[in-house]
Amino acid sequence: MTREPGLEPTPSQTVGPFFHDALLDEDRSELISPDHPEAIRIEGAVYDGAGEPVSDAMIEIWQANQAGRYNDPQDDREDLPLDPETFSGFGRSGTNAGGRFSFVTIKPGPVPDPHGGMQAPHIMVSVFARGLLKRVVTRIYFPDEEEANANDPILSSVRDLGLRRTLVTHNQGAAHRFDIYLQGEKQTAFFEL
């Protein structure tokens, strides 16, 4: 099928180093109050191919609520509760001089996969930075979901086990640690949409 002229996608360009006032003027890193009994903290850092922290990145996350429902009309499973006033499912964080970012959120519930099964609880992640001409996309999975993770079609599609492990947080005290390596031996698994 030929597409109508003028309907080809607009190319991506880097976010550059000067986005902070426009994109991070409000703190969007707490999707829920840290006092919420189910609140979890996700902490990590972004590193480049030389192992140096990336201090000018922006991380965005998108996730379902605790019941596994997305706060979007396109998720119309009305049997599942929705809490748009208290949980948007969207978060944003910059990185600091150490490349560090953090989010306070809740662990999402499982959501359907394309084959009638369920995906393990996961969070969608976009990383933008100077030097990234387009975002990189990854996912955060949880280590206490061994069975669900083993059955997750997307996690299982990452055949290289080392690469697959980069998608699962590990415990760091009370927090979930999720580091993002843009390049190199330890590179995080990134997805093509």
Place this chain on the structure above:
Amino acid sequence: MRQESTDETVSQRPEGNDQPPYLYPDYVATRLRAPKKPLIILPRTLSDITGPAYGRDPIGELDNDLTRQHTGEPLGERIIVTGRVLDGDGRPVKSSLIEVWQANAAGRYAHHLDRHPAPLDPNFSGAGRCLTDDEGRYRFVTVKPGAYPWKNHHNAWRPAHIHFSLFGSSFRSRLITQMYFPGDPLFEQDPIFQSVRDREAQKRMISSFDLETTEPEWALGYKFDIVLEGRDATSMEDRR
């Protein structure tokens, strides 16, 4: 290091020329930041055909006028930037958040890391946002940003540009790009612009002067339409 794989979930698709590659060595910062392992193909699921409601938040009345955020008016050439946001099927992207940021007319960002010795403008912060209307239309009032030098290579200058951040209807349609101005002599030496190899695709990042948008005795008008990745599964397949 070559990875042999017959795994259909690993992308074997050559990178198209209408989106930039991750690694574009002329843009030096990509050398240590571009991922080099093969990408994993992500099938469409509810997780990515949905997207944040961020754009449904209230927007301030003056958020789309970068010339009225301070007591005085910023220096520079006042411009109106307007256009439509469409998905890959040509449908308007409605009520969707657009965030913009830019240098001032002298080519300086109001940002602590910008060391270019051009004057800051006390009347210009250079950040704005707005929502698209039911036809996918948006409109900003601002001043034309200046070109500025950077340290990528000897005598490197960025062409004048406005950064655009868009959400669209789903996680898949998220886009951050830059809008350029027609006829800029700096395109040829700018590796960020040139990272998009296809000439036609390059043109999709350049606004056009528009006399209809131009307001007499007040401001020049530029049109910039943006096409996001489609929400429709069949159109995605057709593209590949």
